[in-house]
Amino acid sequence: MTAEQLQQLIAAGLSCEHIEVTGDGRHWAAVIVSPEFEGKRPIARHQRVYATLGERIKTDEVHALSLKTFTPAEWAAQN
Structure with a gap:
């Protein structure tokens, strides 16, 4: 899998x-900005991303994924 x-x-x-x-093909890092994260705690945001990957996150296809998740307002405040 590629980035x-x-x-x-x-x-x-x-x-x-x-x-x-x-990432390097097995270990990945992602920065994601989504309005779907509004009102969600970090764990719920991560679970939402993992749900998009389905079985791939449970197999070695995506071995490790480090996430930084932001709402659009949080992202705008950081940049």
Whole structure:
């Protein structure tokens, strides 16, 4: 799997205003900005991303995924 493929999988299942994915093919890091994160705690946000990946997150196809999740307002405040 490539970073672009992983990014497309996440974007297909989650409304994203911004998404960056980096990694080495097994260990990944993603920055995701989505209005769907409004009112959700970090664990619920992560679970929402994991749900978009389905079985891939449970297998070695996506071995490790580090997430930074933001609402659009949180993202705007950081940038």
